[in-house]
Amino acid sequence: xxxxxxxxxxxxxxxxxxxxxxxxxxxxxxxxxxxxxxxxxxxxxxxxxxxxxxxxxxxxxxxxxxxxxxxxxxxxxxxxxxxxxxxxxxxxxxxxxxxxxxxxxxxxxxxxxxxxxxxxxxxxxxxxxxxxxxxxxxxxxxxxxxxxxxxxxxxxxxxxxxxxxxxxxxxxxxxxxxxxxxxxxxxxxxxxxxxxxxxxxxxxxxxxxxxxxxxxxxxxxxxxxxxxxxxxxxxxxxxxxxxxxxxxxxxxxxxxxxxxxxxxxxxxxxxxxxxxxxxxxxxxxxxxxxxxxxxxxxxxxxxxxxxxxxxxxxxxxxxxxxxxxxxxxxxxxxxxxxxxxxxxxxxxxxxxxxxxxxxxxxxxxxxxxxxxxxxxxxxxxxx
Numbered sequence: 282x283x284x285x286x287x288x289x290x291x292x293x294x295x296x297x298x299x300x301x302x303x304x305x306x307x308x309x310x311x312x313x314x315x316x317x318x319x320x321x322x323x324x325x326x327x328x329x330x331x332x333x334x335x336x337x338x339x340x341x342x343x344x345x346x347x348x349x350x351x352x353x354x355x356x357x358x359x360x361x362x363x364x365x366x367x368x369x370x371x372x373x374x375x376x377x378x379x380x381x382x383x384x385x386x387x388x389x390x391x392x393x394x395x396x397x398x399x400x401x402x403x404x405x406x407x408x409x410x411x412x413x414x415x416x417x418x419x420x421x422x423x424x425x426x427x428x429x430x431x432x433x434x435x436x437x438x439x440x441x442x443x444x445x446x447x448x449x450x451x452x453x454x455x456x457x458x459x460x461x462x463x464x465x466x467x468x469x470x471x472x473x474x475x476x477x478x479x480x481x482x483x484x485x486x487x488x489x490x491x492x493x494x495x496x497x498x499x500x501x502x503x504x505x506x507x508x509x510x511x512x513x514x515x516x517x518x519x520x521x522x523x524x525x526x527x528x529x530x531x532x533x534x535x536x537x538x539x540x541x542x543x544x545x546x547x548x549x550x551x552x553x554x555x556x557x558x559x560x561x562x563x564x565x566x567x568x569x570x571x572x573x574x575x576x577x578x579x580x581x582x583x584x585x586x587x588x589x590x591x592x593x594x595x596x597x598x599x600x601x602x603x604x605x606x607x608x609x610x611x612x613x614x615x616x617x618x619x620x621x622x623x624x625x626x627x628x629x630x631x632x633x634x635x636x637x638x639x640x641x642x643x644x645x646x647x648x649x650x651x652x653x654x655x656x657x658x659x660x661x662x663x664x
Contacts, residue, residue: 310461310465311458311461311462311465314415314445314449314461315411315415315449315456316456316457316458316460316461317456318345318474318476318650318651319366319367319412319416320412320415320416320461321460321461321464321470321474321650321651322345322363322365322366322470322474322476323364323366323412323413323416323417324416324461324464324465325362325464325469325470325473325474326362326364326381326384326474327384327416327418328464328465328468328469328470329362329384329385329469330615331384331385332384332385332386332609333360333385333609333611333615334360334361334362334385334387334609335359335360335361335387335388335389335606335608335609336353336359336360336361336362336387336388336389336390336391336597336600336606337361337362337364337381337385337387337389337390337391338361338362338363338364338365338391338392338393339363339364339365339369339374339377339378339381339390339391339392339393340363340365340369340391340392340393340394340395340396340530341365341366341367341368341369341393341395341396342365342366342367342368342476342582342583343393343395343530343531343532343582343583344363344365344393344530345363345365345366345474345475345476346476346477346478346579346583346584346589347530347531347583347584347588347589347592347593348361348363348589348592348593348596349472349473349475349589349590349593349626350362350363350473350474350475350593350622351472351473351475351622351623351625351626351627351629352589352590352593352594352597352623352626353593353594353596353597354619354622354623355594355623355626355627356593356594356597356598357597357598357601357606357608358608359597359600359601359606359608359609360608360609360611360619361473361597362385362473362474363473363474364377364380364381365393365474366409366412366413367408367409367412368396368399368403368406368408368409368412369395369396369409369412369413370396370399370403370404370406370409370506370509371394371396371397371399371404371506371507371509371510371513372404372505372506372508372509373409373410373413373426373430373509374392374396374509374510374512374513375509375512375513375516376413376422376425376426377413378513378516378517378520379422380417380422382520382522383420383422388523388524388604388606388607389524389525389526389600389604389606390517390522390524390525390526391525391526391528391600392513392525392526392527392528393528393529393530394527394528394529394546394549394553394560395529395530395582396506396509397502397506397507397509397510397545397549398502398506398542398545398546398549399503399506400503401503401505404503404505404506404509410426410430413426414426414427414442415442415445419443427439427442427443457652457653457654459653460651460652460653463653463656464651468618469618469622470651471621471622471625471651471656472622472625472626472629472650472651473622474651475589475626475629475650475651476648476649476650477585477586477589477629477633477648477649477650478579478580478583478584478585478586478648479579479585479586479633479636479637479640479643479646479647479648479649480579480580480585480643480646481575481576481578481579481585481643482533482535482574482575482578482579482580482581483575484643485580486535486581489533489535489574489575490535491533491534491535492534492535492536492537492539492540493534493540494534494540494543494544494564495544496547496562497547498544498547499544499545499547499548499551500541500542500544500545500547500548501545501548502545502548502549507552510549510552510553511552514552514553514556514558517558518556524604525558525559526558526559526560526561526600526603527549527550527553527558527559527560527561528560528561528563528596529543529546529549529550529560529561529562529563529564530563530592531563531564531567531572531578531584531588531592532564532581532582533574533578533581533582534581535581536581539581539582543564546562550562561599563592563596566595569595570591570592570595571591571595572584572588572591572592576588577591586629586630586633586634586649590630624663625656625659625663628659628660628662628663629649629655629659631659631662632649632655632658632659632662633649635658635662636649
């Protein structure tokens with residue numbers, strides 16, 4: 282009898298342990314996490330069916346603000362995804378590349394180079410590593426970045442990077458858990474990571490005056506930014522990726538700070554090309570793209586939805602022609618999902634326009650991305 286009691290207690294403890302572990306694992310994935318657009322976007326990358334992406338774009342906010350996979354698919358039939366998040370310094374690119382290639386073998390890797398032009402403050406931004414690490418599944422690569430970046434992220438106990446519940450347990454009532462649950466149940470992000478500012482550059486700069494940029498002047502990079510770029514280039518050679526294009530996404534020289542930053546791209550271009558890779562300066566193509574500064578820029582560094590649609594169409598066609606890309610062989614189900622992304626992306630732009638009309642004061646507006654409320658509004662517009 283006593284042995285049976287002990288046995289039952291042991292079984293009860295084991296069962297309790299299993300329940301606790303399951304609660305932590307499931308809770309971290311769907312509830313106890315930041316649930317912001319960066320997390321949802323990065324998690325969405327891992328949900329894409331393996332080896333179905335023709336193009337992967339990595340970089341900072343310029344990528345998800347300026348580029349829409351839905352528009353690219355509409356224009357070219359090419360599948361793509363932005364492995365991108367706010368403040369993405371070149372110092373952590375070497376950890377991102379293994380993540381990108383762990384599930385996909387893209388025909389082209391596009392690298393948005395803003396993160397190689399950061400200063401000391403942005404290079405060591407705590408949020409950058411948090412965005413990336415929180416979304417990464419457990420792996421040796423995740424252990425590596427936590428270990429090697431610990432001098433930057435040591436303001437929090439490192440355990441929270443393995444168990445995000447320790448950091449985000451208080452966030453559960455602040456966000457809608459459907460932001461992470463619904464895409465998981467669907468199997469993919471409807472908008473494939475799209476984000477759109479709801480402002481115009483003229484809201485802040487009513488009288489736009491662009492400074493002259495010297496395309497031959499090379500502003501020096503921060504030593505750590507340059508080191509991170511070189512480490513990334515070395516890693517690209519190790520992986521022997523056939524097509525890599527480094528791209529300076531649309532920027533406006535509205536101040537001395539932004540002018541200096543654009544001239545740092547000249548330095549990045551020289552470094553990249555010296556290593557045998559190609560560099561695209563999109564500032565040379567504004568007329569071809571059809572960008573109108575007053576209508577298509579949200580600020581000096583990002584496009585709004587108007588510009589996003591134009592730039593996505595142009596860049597996807599540019600890549601398809603330059604590299605003679607052939608769309609991936611998709612199943613009927615996968616094609617249907619991408620056609621759904623196109624439909625909802627176009628609905629997203631309608632929602633964007635309605636939102637601006639409903640909120641005429643730019644100071645009252647927030648940026649739009651895939652949320653349960655946004656999808657609800659898009660559904661209403663699509664009826």
